[in-house]
Amino acid sequence: MTEPPPRRPRADARRNRDRLLAEADVVFRQEGTDAPLEGIARRAGVAIGTLYGHFPNRRALVGSLLRERNQALFDHGQELLTSSSPQQALIRWVYAVVEHAAAYQGLAAVLADGLGDQESELHASCVHMTEISDQLIASARAAGALRQDVTGADIFALMNAAAWTRDHMPPEQADRLVALTMDGMLTLAPSRNTTAKQDRSQNP
Amino acid sequence: MTEPPPRRPRADARRNRDRLLAEADVVFRQEGTDAPLEGIARRAGVAIGTLYGHFPNRRALVGSLLRERNQALFDHGQELLTSSSPQQALIRWVYAVVEHAAAYQGLAAVLADGLGDQESELHASCVHMTEISDQLIASARAAGALRQDVTGADIFALMNAAAWTRDHMPPEQADRLVALTMDGMLTLAPSRNTTAKQDRSQNP
DNA sequence: ACCTGAACACCGTTCAAGT
DNA sequence: ACCTGAACACCGTTCAAGT
Numbered sequence: 001m002t003e004p005p006p007r008r009p010r011a012d013a014r015r016n017r018d019r020l021l022a023e024a025d026v027v028f029r030q031e032g033t034d035a036p037l038e039g040i041a042r043r044a045g046v047a048i049g050t051l052y053g054h055f056p057n058r059r060a061l062v063g064s065l066l067r068e069r070n071q072a073l074f075d076h077g078q079e080l081l082t083s084s085s086p087q088q089a090l091i092r093w094v095y096a097v098v099e100h101a102a103a104y105q106g107l108a109a110v111l112a113d114g115l116g117d118q119e120s121e122l123h124a125s126c127v128h129m130t131e132i133s134d135q136l137i138a139s140a141r142a143a144g145a146l147r148q149d150v151t152g153a154d155i156f157a158l159m160n161a162a163a164w165t166r167d168h169m170p171p172e173q174a175d176r177l178v179a180l181t182m183d184g185m186l187t188l189a190p191s192r193n194t195t196a197k198q199d200r201s202q203n204p
Numbered sequence: 205m206t207e208p209p210p211r212r213p214r215a216d217a218r219r220n221r222d223r224l225l226a227e228a229d230v231v232f233r234q235e236g237t238d239a240p241l242e243g244i245a246r247r248a249g250v251a252i253g254t255l256y257g258h259f260p261n262r263r264a265l266v267g268s269l270l271r272e273r274n275q276a277l278f279d280h281g282q283e284l285l286t287s288s289s290p291q292q293a294l295i296r297w298v299y300a301v302v303e304h305a306a307a308y309q310g311l312a313a314v315l316a317d318g319l320g321d322q323e324s325e326l327h328a329s330c331v332h333m334t335e336i337s338d339q340l341i342a343s344a345r346a347a348g349a350l351r352q353d354v355t356g357a358d359i360f361a362l363m364n365a366a367a368w369t370r371d372h373m374p375p376e377q378a379d380r381l382v383a384l385t386m387d388g389m390l391t392l393a394p395s396r397n398t399t400a401k402q403d404r405s406q407n408p
Numbered sequence: 409a410c411c412t413g414a415a416c417a418c419c420g421t422t423c424a425a426g427t
Numbered sequence: 428a429c430c431t432g433a434a435c436a437c438c439g440t441t442c443a444a445g446t
Contacts, residue, residue, distance in 0.1 A: 165365050170320070177385070180389055181381070
């Protein structure tokens, strides 16, 4: 009934938690989100039980790891909303999220599953991603740059499918999929066949 | 140096192999390609060692399971090549392969990885899928129905990405992704926004 | 309050012994 | 020639004992 008194953690516990997150990022980047947790604990200099003390399961670890990064992504999305070209804004948003969702092999699946799963640590983030997509869509549609029936869920699906494609095909293939699909959705394509390259050159 | 004399297998061995394949199909449909092999062996009424005697690893089992089914799919693709509308033919091909690649959870990844991996039991099948896609593309392009820069690899990527989407999102979402992307590629869209429904109604 | 690491469960894979 | 199932390896997860 009463608020649980939020105590500040012991200094060594805080340090362990931080190192676990840092090493998890390194290992997940190399081996994907299915990498053995034992290796992460060892690299962080703690026993496996300590890892489980801080993160009850793998999803919680991945979730904590992404929470900060997600905030930066959402801020970028907000900025794009006030951008001059709603069409370019939507294109940049999609490539930014694909980049984000391809950080670790297997992450796209965690995100895609997270949208429909209330229990997922990333559920709120996935909903927010879809909402930002919806806002960018509304704005592009108002400018007459987008066909009428495209939804935020469509964009969310495309972004995750493209991130998945990165893990299983040659590097350019995912960008080609995005470019082709976006060309189908955008009614005022900036210049056919170059959607991806345009964005890339402005996003070094 | 000399040809290995191809002996016909013992009757019980043949029966065990067949039952293993049949049960693997059932289990993979329910639990995906990562389902425990022990369960498949038990259902087939044999010990786990027997399964490994017939199939050296999981990929070999999945590969054998798909070889027959793939043949039917390729035959269908050949038929479509002589079809009256190259545009409709390409659309139907894509939906047929998505259906095929979504039969088991995790199958899309096996196929996508198989295209670039010579060692994969499904490598030849993946190459063939891409080739048929290339032929259908050439034919649609000759009819002026397709933009110039679309490749068989693009179609292969789309089909697998859509199959993956089936495993991780609401059922319609994968079809919407396909429809939106195909609309971007087809220059003579039969009627915008209804690409998926059209095909579906003719493919009950 | 937090950490340790042995212990248990589960599953992939191998192989010596059987028929 | 083929089958059996115990044995080993690997990894996720828990928890009693320590500090």
